Amino acid sequence: MSGGPAGLEQWLARRYEVDAALLLDSGTSALRLAVESLATATAPAVRVALPAYACYDLATAAAGAGAEVSFYDVDPATLGPDWASLSAALSAGAVAVVLVHQYGIPVDLDRARALCDAHGAAVIEDAAQGAGAWWRHRRLGARGDLGILSFGRGKGMTAGGGGALLATGPRGRDLLDAFRSRVARGGPGIGSWIRLVAQALLSHPMVYGIPAGMPWLGLGETPYHEPWLPRAIDAAEAGVIQSAADLADREADIRRDAAARLGLVLRDHAGVSPVRAPAGDGIRPGWLRYPVLLDAQDRLRIGTAPLGRLGIVAGYPLPLARLPQLRAAGIGDWPGATRLAKELVTLPTHHWVSDRDRAAMGRLLSR
Ligand SMILES: Cc1ncc(COP(=O)(O)O)c(C=O)c1O
Incomplete structure (x- = not known):
């Protein structure tokens, strides 16, 4: 086991074969920082293209980053981009594209990358739902300019909460260092422990009916959340990430x-x-x-x-x-x-x- 979060971040970066990782309170915060990082002095509101069908946390992240959102349609047969629609969003000026591996089904990253490169747009690879999944021998989340992971409930690699931003190259490493010094410290994370235990208990088919009757757990729900300020991962979540990964x-x-x-x-x-x-x-x-x-x-x-x-x-x-x-x-x-x-x-x-x-x-x- 590695020591504190710094060691843990290095371990995570090695696991994903990227240059740097930053552990945060959620995948939503990781996505927000990814979008924010693309802002420039002349274009402070990043024009980001999101899939028209996806988890509502994408909207929270984009709103928190103060981005201008455009959408591309989703192909119902694959849950990946409708390519003509993505191409249109890029032609209309999106400088970044969020690709989502819905339910862990990989988006065709070769095709998406070629299209984004042709328009000079950054790829943000949202692998929040992609635990244990791979694209051409690399874990999902590792191939974007920036990658997003979530360790929240029902995500396949759950630590009760938390998320990570992954980056490649010297620029990515500097970026994550800058964010690391900026985000607020995480808390102890008692709530995460309660959610983790509750999820383990309630995932059995015999009790599927129960979560709907316990709205305070928020299991199985996809409401819209107002943006909040990103902070570092809670201690309890950081403590179980390596076992959760195995x-x-x-x-x-x-x-x-x-x-x-x-x-x-x-x-x-x-x-x-x-x-x-x-x-x-x-x-x-x-x-x-x-x-x-x-x-x-x-x-x-x-x-x-x-x-x-x-x-x-x-x-x-x-x-x-x-x-x-x-x-x-x-x-x-x-x-x-x-x-x-x-x-x-x-x-x-x-x-x-x-x-x-x-x-x-x-x-x-x-x-
Ligand atoms: C595709 C996708 N991105 C981002 C998130 C946000 O992750 P978190 O719940 O850790 O904030 C989710 C959560 O459901 C998601 O499904």
Whole structure:
């Protein structure tokens, strides 16, 4: 084990094969600082392109950074960028693009990088949902100009809270040093311990129904949060990161196996279209959950309660581009994101889910 957070940051940088890492209170704070770092004296408001369908914390981070947000559409078949739409956002002047590996399914980083390079835009690789996942033999989060990790609840590498900003090259290292001297100290993190224990207890299928009845835990919710000032990681979270990392790799193997089994169970199901993950040398999706498009009529027919009993949950209810807090920036047409808000549901892939549970999911989703 390394000593204090400085040693821990070096360990994290080695694990991700990047030059520097900065441990923060959350992935949201890491993303906010990543966007802020691209501001210049002549352009203090960074024009950043976000996916039109993604976790609402992206909006919090962009608002906290004082960025000008534009959106690119998301391809429902892959959950990656709609390439024509991303290209349009870059042509319209975005100087940075946030790429999100949704549910640990890697975005095609080769194609995204080529497109961003052609426009001189920075790549911020948001791997908050990408624990244990790889793109061409590198961990997700390691290939952007800046990378984002989250150690929050339900993220595959959970320390009860916390996040990290990763950077490569001398400029990235200097940047992180400057932030390190600027962010406020972290607290002891008692709340994180409570969340960590609660999550471990409540992740069992027998108690799936409970978290919805305990709103104070905030499990399974995706509300919009107002921005806050980034601070360093709490001590309790920092203390468990290395063990969480080992667990995350083992759990990711289990999730990949679960995803393959779900693929077989759902094969040939009319009205259910699994999201396609890229395949190739050194590409390993993390399958934090198993996303499928479920025909809106079928969703209505099944109802939410039976889905919930098997741990099947709906995706984000509104496209990010249609969040009321971002309305001014969200003008546009986002057919992919709009379809995802209506049709995306995700199935659990964690180690508690048995073949029997998967067979029950198959029966429930079949017409
Ligand atoms: C894609 C993505 N980015 C960033 C975040 C923010 O991470 P955190 O919860 O650690 O603030 C999340 C959280 O759900 C996320 O899903």
